[in-house]
Amino acid sequence: MLSRRLFLKNSSLAMVGIGSAPAWLSRAVYAKDGPGERKRILITIFQRGAVDGLNVVIPHGEPNYYSLRPGIAIPRPDGTDAAAIDLDGHFGLHPALHSLKPLWDNGQLAIVEAVGSPDPTRSHFDAQDYMESGTPGLKATYDGWLNRALVEERFPSPLRAVSLSPDLPRTLRGTNKALAVGNLNDFQVKDASAAGTFETMYGTSTDTVLNGTARETFEAVKTVQSLCNAPYTPANGAKYPGGRLGQSLLQIARMIKANVGLEVAFADVGGWDTHVNEVGGQPHTGQLANLLRDFGDALAAFSQDMGDRMADITVATMSEFGRTVKENGNRGTDHGHANVMFVLGGSVRGGRVHGQWPGLAPEQLYEGRDLNVTTDFRSVLAELVMKRMGNREIATVFPGFDGSRAIGVLA
Amino acid sequence: MTRRSQPTILIVIALALLVEPIFAAGLLNPKKIKAKSNPPQYVRFSQVLPQDEQLFHALERLTFGPKPGDLDSLQHLGLRNWLELQLHPERVPENPELQQRLAPLESLRMSIRETYVHYPPPQWIRAVARGQGNLPEDPEVRAVVLHLAERYVRKSAATPNDPNDDSDLDLKAKLDDILTPQQIAVLKAGASEERRRILAAIPPQKQRDFVWALRPAERRQLFLAAPVPLRRELMLSINPQNVVANDLSEGKLLRAIYSNHQLEELLVDFWFNHFNVFQGKGADRYLIPTYEREAIRPHVFDTFYNLLLATAESPAMLFYLDNWQSVAPPPAGAAAPGKRGGKHGLNENYGRELLELHTLGVNSGYTQQDVIEVARCFTGWTIANQQKGGGFEYKDKVHDKGQKTVLGHIIPAGGGMSDGLEVLQILAHHPATAHHLSLQLARRFVADDPPPSLVNRMTQTFLKSGGDLRQVTQTMVRSPEFWSQGAYEAKIKTPFELVVSAVRATNADVTSAFLLARELQKLGEPLYGKVEPTGYSSANADWVSSAGLLDRMNFALALVHNCVPGVTVNTAQWQSTAEEDPLKLARLVLQQNPSGPTQAAIRKTFAAQPQVDLARNAKDTQPGLPALIAGLALGSPEFQRH
Structure with a gap:
């Protein structure tokens, strides 16, 4: 692995000399390379559209699952790739997620079942909003939990909190600086000759507000561009899939390896709103299977690429709500309630399903139709914020939430 | 800077003298302004701008930015006359170019119901496909709905890997009837200018045939090159509801760029944003054109009460903040509300935002109990026939008839729609509302941290005039603080x-x-x-x-x-x-x-x-x-x- 000092020497930034380098960067340069000195990194992935968690992690030990989903249930594990991959005798992975199985086996991947919001809404708009703001039921919250989770720093790296999206998502908005980069290659002034001119123009401007931001910006641009110009080969033979999530994780991986000061990253991936034709000719094929293959392969490639560095990294996935237990008339499912989360990375208590399974019997369902929520999504996130980001101010990150009941997904 | 070190009293006198030429004819008596009542950090709001910078400032802050030549015409007209006209847009004829550009955007002029019928939502198309929905009467719209419903059926039946699940192949032969082979070749592979020319030459009566002779993917590619009416037809054939959403954004941009009523456009933007609703929330995309046209635009120079009432009764706001679903909680001991996600009882969303954002402002002294009481007053304010594009309706049978106490006012039991109206009256004339709105306006039009002297005068105008928004705006744009160094170039453009x-x-x-x-x-x-x-x-x-x-x-x-x-x-x-x-x-x-x-x-x-x-x-x-x-x-x- 390239050491951070070597990276900086090779980058154009090194030419400006450490004396005039920004504070965050000189700190990064002089930091020791030992794992204890490295920033821990939290990556959150939002599956927009409400993924059907019951067909992601299959409760194959539940007879009701099969009776309520005669046309779309994933068959009980039988060793074939048309059936669920057994995890613990009760739950199994969708066969398209086979690349996650090794991570489960080596204890890097944990599953949290029946997670969701205390708010009953079945509106995508409201539920995503609540999950990103971290304040279910409160619409006027102006910032997001992931931004509030950042510990205030005097010289924050401009690439400290990055979203791989064209706009800054709700969850990263707030008082801490955060950056939305649709694609690292686009993060520059596209006309090379004008770039230098603008840099001088803003750098000598008496407009203190714009001058300050522009300095930071051009520093970040140089970092990102030197990163983009260096050829990148994922380590350990990792192959990222070509879809949106795979490409987002690839760019996150590049930033992490270049030690640009990344602490939190966000990526989202859509297409999960499977009202119609959730499954194809057979239950293990079709729309959801295709999406899941991309999803699982992207996470597995990232983990492989990161190698030992996964010890510093935690990845958590979420979706605004689950889907109805019973299939609808179009080989799909409608908006439901509780869902499933994956937590991947170092110090994760992996290889097990966390949370309390509420069951799928008619009297166990929420409003007679959906998986009940037994774990507030904020419990999981609060644990990540406390144990991985070292922020214990849970009352600030999740106002109005009592974060004392950690479910123990992290060691 | 010697100016900054001047004693405040001199600045006040200087200000009075300098401002006088603009504010002659008793529009404002600057001698009454006690600039020294502001804390010292506001000193730049007591330093008046030189004349030429005043002209530039007017165009930058009270329009969407100067066009070449605007400065000359403003100078010619005189700042005072120009201001007067901007405050009375009905006296200025609108730019014919704008009207011409807005003409093809038909949904901007439609009622909610008409919008639904002309640009049917996907649920309608699905319903027709399942044989459940009624077909629209208009033959052209009916053709679109039938076509999309048919495609939906075919798509549902197709296996996911079928490459033809997204085509309308049965109509493809017709393209030859509309265009020559050479034209078709250019359209497929020609330069964008040439494609544009061919598309522009398709006669209106042939546009629909042309659209249906293309595969959906081909239609999408033509969005870039097609003239507005044809582009709308192309979009209508794929996803009708997007036409409504796009008309709205296009209309807003065109008005901002081309309208002669620049201050009015800025105020429509300001008040829409103050009473914000989101296009992406379900039905709201059908409700917002009417909302902006009927609830916001006619009231930006009206009383605040009328504006507030119009928003409170608008389907767009009722839907966005969920009040349309808010009903009286069932009496104690009665059966629990129906399962399957039916009515949940009282919904506080509108009540909370009404107090916090629309009127009093956050931390202005109301309590959570006030929020609940306000929400109770608005139970039954709903949308008639929500799925079918109905308007405002008050449903007495779901209204909470109990007694409420709002900000100390007792609203007696047994009331109906009058409960909500009374709340709006209380809020619209409340001093906290007057201050909150004045502050918001001054933040947008003067500076992020506007001087208290200005905000207080705007508040006084608001209270004295019964919330007359033209007078409040007038107080602001005729204030010396508006024409000061403190305001000049103080805002970053959005x-x-x-x-x-x-x-x-x-x-x-x-x-x-x-x-x-x-x-x-x-x-x-x-x-x-x-x-x-x-x-x-x-x-x-x-x-x-x-x-x-x-x-x-x-x-x-x-x-x-x-x-x-x-x-x-x-x-x-x-x-x-x-x-x-x-x-x-x-x-x-x-x-x-x-x-x-x-x-x-x-x-x-x-x-x-x-x-x-x-x-x-x-x-x-x-x-x-x-x-x-x-x-x-x-x-x-x-x-x-x-």
Whole structure:
């Protein structure tokens, strides 16, 4: 692995000399390379559209699952790739997620079942909003939990909190600086000759507000561009899939390896709103299977690429709500309630399903139709914020939430 | 700076003398202003702007930015007359060019019901496909619905890997009837200019046949090149509801760029944002055109009560903040509400935002109990026939009939719709509301931290006039604080303001507002796309970010190089000016003297380019140095402010 000092020497930034380098960067340069000195990194992935968690992690030990989903249930594990991959005798992975199985086996991947919001809404708009703001039921919250989770720093790296999206998502908005980069290659002034001119123009401007931001910006641009110009080969033979999530994780991986000061990253991936034709000719094929293959392969490639560095990294996935237990008339499912989360990375208590399974019997369902929520999504996130980001101010990150009941997904 | 060290009393006198010429005829008596009542950090709001900067300031702050020539006509008309006209837009004829450009955007003029019928939502199409829905009466719309329903059926039946699940092959043969083989070839592989010409020549009566002779993917590709009416037809054939959403954003951009009623447009934007609703929330895309046209626009110079009532009764707001579903909780001991996600009882969303955002303001003394009591007063304010495009309806049978106490006022039991109306009356005339709204207006139009002297006077006007918004606006734009150094260039433009001001400054021709609106999405301010009820912030800090700054520079350069889709800049207009003096060109674009760093940057760029560059670019269509100079001016720090 390239050491951070070597990276900086090779980058154009090194030419400006450490004396005039920004504070965050000189700190990064002089930091020791030992794992204890490295920033821990939290990556959150939002599956927009409400993924059907019951067909992601299959409760194959539940007879009701099969009776309520005669046309779309994933068959009980039988060793074939048309059936669920057994995890613990009760739950199994969708066969398209086979690349996650090794991570489960080596204890890097944990599953949290029946997670969701205390708010009953079945509106995508409201539920995503609540999950990103971290304040279910409160619409006027102006910032997001992931931004509030950042510990205030005097010289924050401009690439400290990055979203791989064209706009800054709700969850990263707030008082801490955060950056939305649709694609690292686009993060520059596209006309090379004008770039230098603008840099001088803003750098000598008496407009203190714009001058300050522009300095930071051009520093970040140089970092990102030197990163983009260096050829990148994922380590350990990792192959990222070509879809949106795979490409987002690839760019996150590049930033992490270049030690640009990344602490939190966000990526989202859509297409999960499977009202119609959730499954194809057979239950293990079709729309959801295709999406899941991309999803699982992207996470597995990232983990492989990161190698030992996964010890510093935690990845958590979420979706605004689950889907109805019973299939609808179009080989799909409608908006439901509780869902499933994956937590991947170092110090994760992996290889097990966390949370309390509420069951799928008619009297166990929420409003007679959906998986009940037994774990507030904020419990999981609060644990990540406390144990991985070292922020214990849970009352600030999740106002109005009592974060004392950690479910123990992290060691 | 000697001025800053002057004793405050001298400044007050100087201010009174300087302001007098503008504010003659008793519009305002500046001698009454006690500038010294402001804390010392507001001293710059006591320093009046020189005359020429006042003119520029008026155009920057009370319009979407000066066009070339605007400064001269303002000077000719006189600032006072101009202000008077902007405050009374009904006295200024609207720009015929704007009306012409708005004409094809038909959904802007439709009722909610008509919008549903003409641009049927996907649920309707699904219902028809399942044999459950009624077909629209209009034969053309019926054809669209039938076609989409048929496609839906075919798509549902197809296996997911069928490559033909998204085509309308049965109609394909007709393309030959409409276009010649050569034309079809050009359309498939020709240059964009040629494609545009062919599309523009398709006669209106053949447009629909043309659309249905193409596969959906081919139709999408033509969005870029088709003239507005044809592009709407293409879109209608794929996803009708998107036509409504796009008409709305296009209309807003076109009005901002071309309207003669600039202050009114700014106020419509301000009050819409104050009463924000989000286009992406379900039915709201069908409800917002009517909302802006009937609840916001007619009331920006009206009383605040009328504006507030119009929003409270609007389906768009009732839907957005869920009040349409808010019903009296069932009496104790009664059966629990129905399962399957039916009525949940009281919904506090509207009550909370009404107090916090629309009227009193946060931390103004109301309690959670007030929120609940207000929500109870509005139970039964709902939408008639919500799925079918109905309007406001008050449903007495779900109204909470109990006694309520709102901010200490007792609203007796047994009331009906009058409960909500009484709440609106209390709130619309409350001193906290007067102050909150004055502060919001001053933050948007004067400075992020406006001087208390100004906000207090606006508050007084509000209370004395019964919430007359024209008078409150008037107090603000005739105040010495408005025409002070403190206000001058104090605001960073939002992306919307930046894009519109750049288009105006370059006299650009908007060939497709649809495409230009998409640029705003990239710049972080999608029109009608603010999810939260807070609306977009007008605070500088919220619009200065690393990615945002790069986006602004890239936008400036792309615009002058004609790389922003939907806008054409005539760079040839700058050729002779640039040859004469590049700084003169920068002045022309900025309508003011460029700052020192901007001048230096332009001089350096000019010196680095060989003169031959100018000559060469004059011949071919490549925008050369003049465009680059204009781009540097538009990307400069001073153009980000107003």
